[in-house]
Amino acid sequence: MTLNNTTPPRALANGRYQIDAIFADSGGMGVLYDARDTRCANNRVLIKTTRYDGGTNARHFAYDASEAQKHIQRLRAILEWEKKVLIRCKKEGINNVPTLIDFFYDRSLLLQPTYEGKRGAYPLPAEVLVSEPFLVMERVPGDTLEHLVASGGLEARREVRLLRFACELLTVFIRLHRRFEVQGREAYFIYQDLKPANVLISKEDYLTLIDMGGVTLRLGDKTTEPTAGMLTYGYAAPEGEVDGGVRIDQRFDLYTLGATLYHAATGIDPRELPGQFPALELRALEQAGLSGATRQIIARALERDPERRYGIAAEMRKDVLSALRDLGEHV
Numbered sequence: 344m345t346l347n348n349t350t351p352p353r354a355l356a357n358g359r360y361q362i363d364a365i366f367a368d369s370g371g372m373g374v375l376y377d378a379r380d381t382r383c384a385n386n387r388v389l390i391k392t393t394r395y396d397g398g399t400n401a402r403h404f405a406y407d408a409s410e411a412q413k414h415i416q417r418l419r420a421i422l423e424w425e426k427k428v429l430i431r432c433k434k435e436g437i438n439n440v441p442t443l444i445d446f447f448y449d450r451s452l453l454l455q456p457t458y459e460g461k462r463g464a465y466p467l468p469a470e471v472l473v474s475e476p477f478l479v480m481e482r483v484p485g486d487t488l489e490h491l492v493a494s495g496g497l498e499a500r501r502e503v504r505l506l507r508f509a510c511e512l513l514t515v516f517i518r519l520h521r522r523f524e525v526q527g528r529e530a531y532f533i534y535q536d537l538k539p540a541n542v543l544i545s546k547e548d549y550l551t552l553i554d555m556g557g558v559t560l561r562l563g564d565k566t567t568e569p570t571a572g573m574l575t576y577g578y579a580a581p582e583g584e585v586d587g588g589v590r591i592d593q594r595f596d597l598y599t600l601g602a603t604l605y606h607a608a609t610g611i612d613p614r615e616l617p618g619q620f621p622a623l624e625l626r627a628l629e630q631a632g633l634s635g636a637t638r639q640i641i642a643r644a645l646e647r648d649p650e651r652r653y654g655i656a657a658e659m660r661k662d663v664l665s666a667l668r669d670l671g672e673h674v
Contacts, residue, residue, distance in 0.1 A: 355381060356477060357447040360390060368394065373422065373556060374453070377482075380444075388444060391425075391478040391556075393418045395453045404458045408465040411458060415471060420569045422476045425556035428532070429480075432555070435518045439511055440552050445479035483551045489539035492607050502633055503672055504548060505607055509640075510663050510674075511550045512537070512600055516656035519558070520593040528563045533591060535559050535570070537599035538578045539606055565589045577613030578602040581620040581647050594649045597659055601644025608633055608641070622647065636666040 355361055359382050366377040366389055374394045379385040395418070396404065404411055429443040450473045457466050488508070491497045497504065519532040536557035543551040557573040559566040565586075566572075572588040580598035582591055602613050602623065609627040616623070623645055628638045640662050646652040653659040667674045 356390065357445070357449050359445075360388065360479065361385075362390065362452075373554075376452075378479075380479075387482045389441075389480050389482045391422065391480065392452060392475055393422050395451075405461060407460050407462055408467075411460065411465070411467065412471060415454070415467075417569060419474075419476050421556055422478055424569055425558075426476075426478055428555045428558045429478075431532070432519075435521065437515055437518050439515050439550055440555060441480040441483055443478070443480060445477075447477050447479075448474050449477055451475035483543055483545070483553070485543045485545040485549070485551065487540050488542040488544055488603070488607055491544060492539060492610060497607060501608070502637055503667065503670055505604055506637060506663050506667050506670075506672075507548070508542065508544070508550050508607075509600060509604060510660060510667070512542070512552065513656045513660035513663065515552055516593070516596050516600075517660065520596070520656060525560075525562055530560055530562045531593065533559050533561055533566065533593060534596050534599075535566075535588075535591070536574055536578075537596060537603055538575050539603055542603070561592060566591060575614070576619040577616065577621060578606075579620060580649070582649055584620055592649070593655060594652050597644050597653045597656060598646075598649075600659075601641050604641050605645065608637075634666065634670065636662075636669050640666060 356378070359380065360378045361381055362376045362378045364377045365374065367375040373391045376390040376392070378388050378390045380388050395415070406414060426443065426446045429440065432440045433443070452475070454467060454472055454475070456472065457464055486496065488497075516534065519534060522529050522531050524530065534552070534557070536554070541552065541554045543553050545551075557570055559570040559573065566589050572583070574583050574588055578599045579588075580591070580595045583595065605623050605628065606612055608631045611623075611627055613621060613623060625638070625642050625645070628641055640659065643651075643653055644659060664674050
């Protein structure tokens with residue numbers, strides 16, 4: 344996808360943020376811009392906004408005017424939801440996520456005034472063009488786990504480092520999965536889309552879980568809009584296929600963690616295996632030189648039957664800590 348604005352605008356966003364360049368356009372539902380906060384010593388920040396496919400032949404805008412506006416509103420609702428999730432994470436004391444700095448509405452950087460739809464060209468109303476949500480976050484240094492695996496940057500003390508990353512992610516999951524009440528019904532969050540591309544590792548091996556826009560809310564016996572069913576094939580547990588993933592529970596996150604560890608340990612990308620929900624060959628873990636305890640942890644997390652998987656994050660974290668001790672690590 345080619346952005347409509349490949350050259351960042353010179354005007355300040357929200358009268359404050361100087362956007363310098365596109366930082367990431369990974370093909371998801373958001374675009375990240377590299378920017379400076381002119382009111383705070385030009386500190387570097389990342390600004391996330393909704394990702395659109397623009398242009399006269401764009402698939403997402405092959406609508407009539409009314410359908411296009413509904414599509415825009417749905418995608419914007421996901422970014423607004425991400426803001427709420429980040430706020431909730433800080434209230435829960437979850438430190439391994441980006442810090443929310445600001446949230447504002449301004450003119451879209453990507454939408455064009457006119458599109459070619461099903462019934463010819465149509466304009467987008469001015470109020471749509473000027474009401475784009477923007478999420479401002481701290482710029483966290485580091486490389487994604489996906490990049491480290493591909494570049495060979497994970498080879499030194501690989502097993503210990505992966506177990507420590509797992510421990511940190513499970514701590515996040517313990518707090519995300521903490522129950523609370525919404526209108527008399529039990530609720531909790533599910534991260535839902537864990538994969539190496541969403542794990543940022545600093546030079547000091549500090550871990551940050553990024554892209555909280557895919558988090559969904561388990562409310563009663565199903566997950567809720569706007570993010571229900573946002574998953575990545577290969578890393579997603581098989582139950583994600585049923586009902587479009589709206590009835591997944593906390594065990595889904597533990598499977599995605601197992602698939603992420605599998606990829607990082609073996610170098611085998613689950614997305615490249617046949618089928619949307621491929622079975623991951625466990626012999627590859629032994630060939631990767633992992634200890635028996637670590638192999639057992641990943642194998643249990645990858646059980647295709649949720650009833651045979653770890654039931655809660657704390658249970659899996661206990662085994663990870665034990666495996667670290669067995670490797671002579673202080674925990």
